[in-house]
Amino acid sequence: xxxxxxxxxxxxxxxxxxxxxxxxxxxxxxxxxxxxxxxxxxxxxxxxxxxxxxxxxxxxxxxxxxxxxxxxxxxxxxxxxxxxxxxxxxxxxxxxxxxxxxxxxxxxxxxxxxxxxxxxxxxxxxxxxxxxxxxxxxxxxxxxxxxxxxxxxxxxxxxxxxxxxxxxxxxxxxxxxxxxxxxxxxxxxxxxxxxxxxxxxxxxxxxxxxxxxxxxxxxxxxxxxxxxxxxxxxxxxxxxxxxxxxxxxxxxxxxxxxxxxxxxxxxxxxxxxxxxxxxxxxxxxxxxxxxxxxxxxxxxxxxxxxxxxxxxxxxxxxxxxxxxxxxxxxxxxxxxxxxxxxxxxxxxxxxxxxxxxxxxxxxxxxxxxxxxxxxxxxxxxxxxxxxxxxxxxxxxxxxxxxxxxxxxxxxxxxxxxxxxxxxxxxxxxxxxxxxxxxxxxxxxxxxxxxxxxxxxxxx
Numbered sequence: 184x185x186x187x188x189x190x191x192x193x194x195x196x197x198x199x200x201x202x203x204x205x206x207x208x209x210x211x212x213x214x215x216x217x218x219x220x221x222x223x224x225x226x227x228x229x230x231x232x233x234x235x236x237x238x239x240x241x242x243x244x245x246x247x248x249x250x251x252x253x254x255x256x257x258x259x260x261x262x263x264x265x266x267x268x269x270x271x272x273x274x275x276x277x278x279x280x281x282x283x284x285x286x287x288x289x290x291x292x293x294x295x296x297x298x299x300x301x302x303x304x305x306x307x308x309x310x311x312x313x314x315x316x317x318x319x320x321x322x323x324x325x326x327x328x329x330x331x332x333x334x335x336x337x338x339x340x341x342x343x344x345x346x347x348x349x350x351x352x353x354x355x356x357x358x359x360x361x362x363x364x365x366x367x368x369x370x371x372x373x374x375x376x377x378x379x380x381x382x383x384x385x386x387x388x389x390x391x392x393x394x395x396x397x398x399x400x401x402x403x404x405x406x407x408x409x410x411x412x413x414x415x416x417x418x419x420x421x422x423x424x425x426x427x428x429x430x431x432x433x434x435x436x437x438x439x440x441x442x443x444x445x446x447x448x449x450x451x452x453x454x455x456x457x458x459x460x461x462x463x464x465x466x467x468x469x470x471x472x473x474x475x476x477x478x479x480x481x482x483x484x485x486x487x488x489x490x491x492x493x494x495x496x497x498x499x500x501x502x503x504x505x506x507x508x509x510x511x512x513x514x515x516x517x518x519x520x521x522x523x524x525x526x527x528x529x530x531x532x533x534x535x536x537x538x539x540x541x542x543x544x545x546x547x548x549x550x551x552x553x554x555x556x557x558x559x560x561x562x563x564x565x566x567x568x569x570x571x572x573x574x575x576x577x578x579x580x581x582x583x584x585x586x587x588x589x590x591x592x593x594x595x596x597x598x599x600x601x602x603x604x605x606x607x608x609x610x611x612x613x614x615x616x617x618x619x620x621x622x623x624x625x626x627x628x629x630x631x632x633x634x635x636x637x638x639x640x641x642x
Contacts, residue, residue, distance in 0.1 A: 184237065211227055241289070243292060256289045292321055305334035307337060345529070352439060370387045382418065388405070399432065404444075406419070412520070423450040439528065444614035452639055456608065457611075468575050471485075486510065502597055518579070519575065524574050525561050527570050
């Protein structure tokens with residue numbers, strides 16, 4: 184964890200942005216695989232990490248906005264429990280590490296709520312049934328509808344704080360990129376992959392993360408079927424002519440994520456057609472990054488990538504017609520069915536639990552707005568110190584190609600006779616992590632090879 188003054192300052196800023204009331208921040212609970220003695224590996228709630236920094240389950244922090252005081256609630260282990268866990272820090276010791284001077288037993292919290300049911304309580308929306316049940320038990324009928332505690336005011340303040348990254352956060356991300364994630368990519372980018380299985384590569388790259396004291400930030404995507412966007416099946420054997428798409432990243436012990444994607448030829452050399460598509464994805468990324476700066480909406484950056492895609496596919500004979508019209512009709516989504524990128528921080532999809540309508544847009548917006556770009560995960564006007572992924576891709580998805588062709592969909596924009604010839608090409612995605620700067624952007628971490636010449640000469 185960081186120094187206690189970091190968390191103290193964050194909590195102070197959060198309270199100063201609220202009008203009144205009491206904020207409750209919940210640590211995660213341990214999650215059993217099948218019974219309490221065999222839990223899944225614990226991962227702390229990211230909001231709790233951000234404001235408290237304690238990586239322990241079963242805690243609650245109350246921030247009293249009106250009294251400007253913080254209280255840590257928890258339960259010290261019994262001697263019987265210590266037999267299994269060994270010595271652990273007490274609640275009082277944990278509080279001291281995060282700059283909190285008041286503590287109390289977890290069983291005191293329901294009593295406190297029972298005596299102040301009409302106070303304004305602020306919580307973030309719970310994302311597990313275990314937490315929802317914990318809140319129900321905690322209010323015990325003293326607050327008729329516990330969902331009334333979910334606070335849009337709190338959500339807005341948390342989003343604004345967490346989107347803007349501090350130097351200490353950028354350092355965590357960048358150190359992990361340089362010291363762990365980049366090494367994960369060297370594991371397979373410098374080797375002959377013919378005859379290897381996807382599972383072997385997953386084991387090697389994720390094992391390397393663990394060797395460096397990290398876990399993975401999300402389930403790794405390692406696949407010769409890159410057209411399946413979130414493919415987590417690793418049973419295929421790689422053969423010459425395949426493209427291997429790897430989307431993976433280490434998570435720092437502090438919880439900060441990294442998220443990189445590279446697509447390489449298994450044989451070590453791209454075919455001419457693969458080169459054409461790959462270079463177009465590279466161009467989409469370069470053109471997108473060239474317009475990134477404070478004040479531009481990321482939805483516009485996404486549009487810039489899409490227009491580059493359409494023009495490029497037209498030059499390759501795969502699309503046709505008016506570029507702007509093709510974009511407005513979403514014909515390009517046959518090849519690029521996801522957004523350009525997303526916010527990243529303590530979560531790989533930063534604050535995804537708070538909802539796209541709050542995190543992705545400058546103002547809360549209905550998620551079923553008919554003008555919303557399909558699967559656009561971030562549309563906000565960019566500000567300095569935002570951390571984002573930039574991950575364009577081109578995919579040849581047989582299911583969509585066949586369906587759209589049979590329906591005669593967008594025939595004025597898509598040359599199906601040429602597209603069907605590439606149904607087996609798979610998918611290509613290239614992804615990097617950036618921070619928005621005063622005048623543009625900065626790539627986070629040392630560059631990981633992505634130019635064709637770099638990739639083809641690394642074996």
